[in-house]
Amino acid sequence: MGKLSEGDTKTLILDAAEQAFAELGFDAASLRRIISVAGVNLAAIHYHYGSKEALIEAVFARRVGPVNQARLERLDAIERRAGQGVLPLEEVIEALVGPALRLARDSAKGPVVMRLYGRTVAEPGEHLQKMLSHQFGGVVKRFATALQRAVPELPRDALYWRMQFIIGAMGHLICDPQRLKLISGGLCDPSDPNTAIRQLVAFLAAGMRAPLPSKRKEAPRKR
Amino acid sequence: MGKLSEGDTKTLILDAAEQAFAELGFDAASLRRIISVAGVNLAAIHYHYGSKEALIEAVFARRVGPVNQARLERLDAIERRAGQGVLPLEEVIEALVGPALRLARDSAKGPVVMRLYGRTVAEPGEHLQKMLSHQFGGVVKRFATALQRAVPELPRDALYWRMQFIIGAMGHLICDPQRLKLISGGLCDPSDPNTAIRQLVAFLAAGMRAPLPSKRKEAPRKR
DNA sequence: CATGGATTAAAACGGTCGATTGAATCGAAC
DNA sequence: GTTCGATTCAATCGACCGTTTTAATCCATG
Numbered sequence: 066m067g068k069l070s071e072g073d074t075k076t077l078i079l080d081a082a083e084q085a086f087a088e089l090g091f092d093a094a095s096l097r098r099i100i101s102v103a104g105v106n107l108a109a110i111h112y113h114y115g116s117k118e119a120l121i122e123a124v125f126a127r128r129v130g131p132v133n134q135a136r137l138e139r140l141d142a143i144e145r146r147a148g149q150g151v152l153p154l155e156e157v158i159e160a161l162v163g164p165a166l167r168l169a170r171d172s173a174k175g176p177v178v179m180r181l182y183g184r185t186v187a188e189p190g191e192h193l194q195k196m197l198s199h200q201f202g203g204v205v206k207r208f209a210t211a212l213q214r215a216v217p218e219l220p221r222d223a224l225y226w227r228m229q230f231i232i233g234a235m236g237h238l239i240c241d242p243q244r245l246k247l248i249s250g251g252l253c254d255p256s257d258p259n260t261a262i263r264q265l266v267a268f269l270a271a272g273m274r275a276p277l278p279s280k281r282k283e284a285p286r287k288r
Numbered sequence: 289m290g291k292l293s294e295g296d297t298k299t300l301i302l303d304a305a306e307q308a309f310a311e312l313g314f315d316a317a318s319l320r321r322i323i324s325v326a327g328v329n330l331a332a333i334h335y336h337y338g339s340k341e342a343l344i345e346a347v348f349a350r351r352v353g354p355v356n357q358a359r360l361e362r363l364d365a366i367e368r369r370a371g372q373g374v375l376p377l378e379e380v381i382e383a384l385v386g387p388a389l390r391l392a393r394d395s396a397k398g399p400v401v402m403r404l405y406g407r408t409v410a411e412p413g414e415h416l417q418k419m420l421s422h423q424f425g426g427v428v429k430r431f432a433t434a435l436q437r438a439v440p441e442l443p444r445d446a447l448y449w450r451m452q453f454i455i456g457a458m459g460h461l462i463c464d465p466q467r468l469k470l471i472s473g474g475l476c477d478p479s480d481p482n483t484a485i486r487q488l489v490a491f492l493a494a495g496m497r498a499p500l501p502s503k504r505k506e507a508p509r510k511r
Numbered sequence: 512c513a514t515g516g517a518t519t520a521a522a523a524c525g526g527t528c529g530a531t532t533g534a535a536t537c538g539a540a541c
Numbered sequence: 542g543t544t545c546g547a548t549t550c551a552a553t554c555g556a557c558c559g560t561t562t563t564a565a566t567c568c569a570t571g
Binding site: 318319320330331333334339340 | 529
């Protein structure tokens, strides 16, 4: 039972794969590049993981598992504290976006992990999408009911629309932090998770509390 | 001077490539699949476009150009109407997200175009990112100043943070409309651009008007 | 030291990719 | 009707991909 973790081939592969996937994307990152960075043999990947798809899943699960667990634990605490009453909206949103954004600070990997994490959402391919549904399905369901309890007067269709907006804003911030620094002229530093979380939670909570859009005025196109 | 447009090889390639890129992603969509759908020869792609990269750029530019033009025209009209006063926030946001979301209705292609359009944001690769900066740089700058004029009391750093959230929410909605229908159990129909725009604008406008996040309470992690 | 399962190493397999070549075909101008 | 540039075609190139195979090496156990 190898309990060796430093220099362990399996972990070396995982680290190099994570780096390569985040930098180049899942398709463009070849196994040969990964093994050259990891300093191991090509066949080791298939020996330890079986296939490239399984390697992708392993890389993904290592990071997403703890994040989703942290999300659910925070949500548990919030619900326990609130009892039967309404849930505090800001805290629910923070439980959803906080652990993901904080991943950049907790891990020595830094922005690399963020890009990997956010990129998967937009990636095509049946395999990745199945994996996403499997990994996030439960979390999405739990937070849907939690958000409903946080803004009880919100109709269900608007709730789902706004959840989609939350996921999009969070995912884009996670996926591409460099663009923010670029367009802001260096004014905003996306690698600081505390500022990012504060700004994001304030924005999203206000969005969740927005009055319902008026039904009419749907096609005022010139004529 | 070929003014023939129906059955034109160049256009056939462009249409098939757009379809394939949207469905499979830029890397996974091979030129051989594109030519088999278009019913043309493999060499025709290189004859008319020179390379796969150039083809991607052509596919992208055909759709993004008109969208960005529509955005700027709408913004021009808003600024003209407002004179020196503050700009109406909802209309500025609608000018930014409306043309992109409406692309699905205006084009016969439907959701295919949406997925292509949104996917590029999250894609890695130096070439695509250069292209993005070139295509969107001006639009981002224009809308940054316009949004500043719409919420004058907002500090500049918060403005850029919130612009990033706007782009993320819009991009995710454009990129992956199916997930919304899935998680909402069919309650929300993302292919209806009017509803999508109404919901998105209401959410984003409220987010832009959100009070500034409090500075403290930044690390209450257990200890 | 000998042994046998676990791990690593080197080499090759079949396949697909983007790109290129050179000949065949088309179509308008003379 | 011939000519010539524009376009299409089949065939192929070299490179790289993920995967597999087979042999060498390690290492705890008897």
